[in-house]
Amino acid sequence: MITKQLPFSEDQIRQISEDFPTPFHIYNENGIKGSIRSLTESFRWSEGFREYFAVKAAPNPYLLKIVAGQGGGADCSSLPELLLAQKSGISGEKVIFSSNDTPADEFIKARELGAIINLDDISHIPFLEKHAGIPELICLRYNPGPLRTGNAIIGNPSEAKYGFTREQIHKGYRLLREKGARRFGLHTMVASNELNPQYFVDTAVMLFELAAEIHRAEGIRFEFVNLGGGIGIPYRPGQEPVNLKTVSDGIKSAYEKIIAGTPLHPLKLQMECGRVITGPHGFLVSRVLHLKKTYKNYAGLDACMANLMRPALYGAYHHITIVGKENEPAEYKYDVTGSLCENNDKFAIDRMLPHIEEGDLVVIHDAGAHGHAMGFNYNGKLRSAELLLREDGSVIQIRRAETIDDYFSTLDMAGLQNFSA
Numbered sequence: 319m320i321t322k323q324l325p326f327s328e329d330q331i332r333q334i335s336e337d338f339p340t341p342f343h344i345y346n347e348n349g350i351k352g353s354i355r356s357l358t359e360s361f362r363w364s365e366g367f368r369e370y371f372a373v374k375a376a377p378n379p380y381l382l383k384i385v386a387g388q389g390g391g392a393d394c395s396s397l398p399e400l401l402l403a404q405k406s407g408i409s410g411e412k413v414i415f416s417s418n419d420t421p422a423d424e425f426i427k428a429r430e431l432g433a434i435i436n437l438d439d440i441s442h443i444p445f446l447e448k449h450a451g452i453p454e455l456i457c458l459r460y461n462p463g464p465l466r467t468g469n470a471i472i473g474n475p476s477e478a479k480y481g482f483t484r485e486q487i488h489k490g491y492r493l494l495r496e497k498g499a500r501r502f503g504l505h506t507m508v509a510s511n512e513l514n515p516q517y518f519v520d521t522a523v524m525l526f527e528l529a530a531e532i533h534r535a536e537g538i539r540f541e542f543v544n545l546g547g548g549i550g551i552p553y554r555p556g557q558e559p560v561n562l563k564t565v566s567d568g569i570k571s572a573y574e575k576i577i578a579g580t581p582l583h584p585l586k587l588q589m590e591c592g593r594v595i596t597g598p599h600g601f602l603v604s605r606v607l608h609l610k611k612t613y614k615n616y617a618g619l620d621a622c623m624a625n626l627m628r629p630a631l632y633g634a635y636h637h638i639t640i641v642g643k644e645n646e647p648a649e650y651k652y653d654v655t656g657s658l659c660e661n662n663d664k665f666a667i668d669r670m671l672p673h674i675e676e677g678d679l680v681v682i683h684d685a686g687a688h689g690h691a692m693g694f695n696y697n698g699k700l701r702s703a704e705l706l707l708r709e710d711g712s713v714i715q716i717r718r719a720e721t722i723d724d725y726f727s728t729l730d731m732a733g734l735q736n737f738s739a
């Protein structure tokens with residue numbers, strides 16, 4: 319049984335919530351470092367293995383610097399994400415640009431940074447050539463279609479908008495070589511929040527076999543394959559984290575069978591995980607504003623789905639701790655809600671919890687990836703602050719909370735004075 323731990327004591331989190339008003343997200347530096355280290359260490363057998371942290375999971379330059387400090391790169395998919403990587407000191411081939419439906423200025427910036435460009439579609443080859451030129455190093459994203467099945471978050475590959483078909487990818491590499499590309503990578507991303515280690519082994523086998531097939535047919539020699547992200551985390555107590563050694567051992571034996579001893583060796587491995595790196599090490603801290611009893615019992619927080627959308631978006635489970643009541647029996651059933659005028663603004667439905675009182679401090683677990691990042695301003699909600707719990711136990715603010723002035727800053731309020739309708 320995996321229990322849900324907090325990286326801070328009750329006194330510590332009470333003090334932090336005195337110093338910084340709730341709601342806020344707080345990340346644990348030590349935990350993030352540990353996650354990226356255990357991923358890279360489990361692939362130590364694979365020379366040149368690199369984890370490109372998916373910036374979209376937690377787009378904060380302080381967190382990117384922590385990742386970079388452990389040798390990680392950045393996986394970006396937009397111009398602002400490329401700028402975040404650059405400002406965090408990550409550039410050149412430590413950046414992979416895995417975008418789709420890409421505007422020209424984003425390709426131009428990616429080339430300026432010397433990033434690995436990972437193309438999503440065959441039509442992007444002439445588009446890239448026209449706007450930014452064809453780089454020496456290029457990667458293509460493969461969509462296996464009906465050959466693989468996905469899961470609830472990412473869906474089935476044949477329904478997914480991403481990537482090249484098998485036929486297109488052969489043609490794509492031929493075309494790119496004609497246009498001057500000399501170094502090649504192969505990418506796929508077929509899983510999201512996947513807890514089965516075999517899934518990642520199957521993905522590696524698929525890419526190794528495809529790399530061998532393209533090598534035979536087109537004479538293209540690959541420098542790397544990128545397995546994408548998608549390693550899941552145990553959101554529920556009792557779930558086990560993905561055993562990275564099982565993943566790595568499985569991939570190693572596939573490598574030995576398909577790649578080692580062939581002209582394809584050495585072939586570097588890359589991943590672009592977001593969730594498994596920061597997810598378990600971020601917490602949304604909130605306070606109970608109201609208790610309401612109608613047809614159900616409601617505990618209304620000062621946070622809402624603008625701070626963490628996953629439960630409303632995917633019905634995702636996020637564990638909830640009522641601070642100081644960890645050892646009390648969970649005998650009361652609550653819907654834990656936010657204040658949006660949307661009935662799906664609930665962090666939990668029918669959750670058994672200890673008896674809740676107004677003012678209780680509530681910690682929502684596993685909010686470190688695709689949490690604050692998915693924030694929005696619907697209903698005039700303001701995004702919360704982000705804090706970092708340093709390894710020495712100190713706390714710094716790495717992003718302030720949005721203010722009402724921020725909310726109005728994109729409106730032309732002076733123009734409004736002269737506007738009549």
Ligand SMILES: *Cc1c(COP(=O)(O)O)cnc(C)c1O
Binds near residue numbers: 374393511548591
């Ligand atoms: C979202 C995404 C990732 C990261 O996914 P996680 O589930 O956070 O590991 C990696 N690569 C691409 C292309 C993505 O879209």
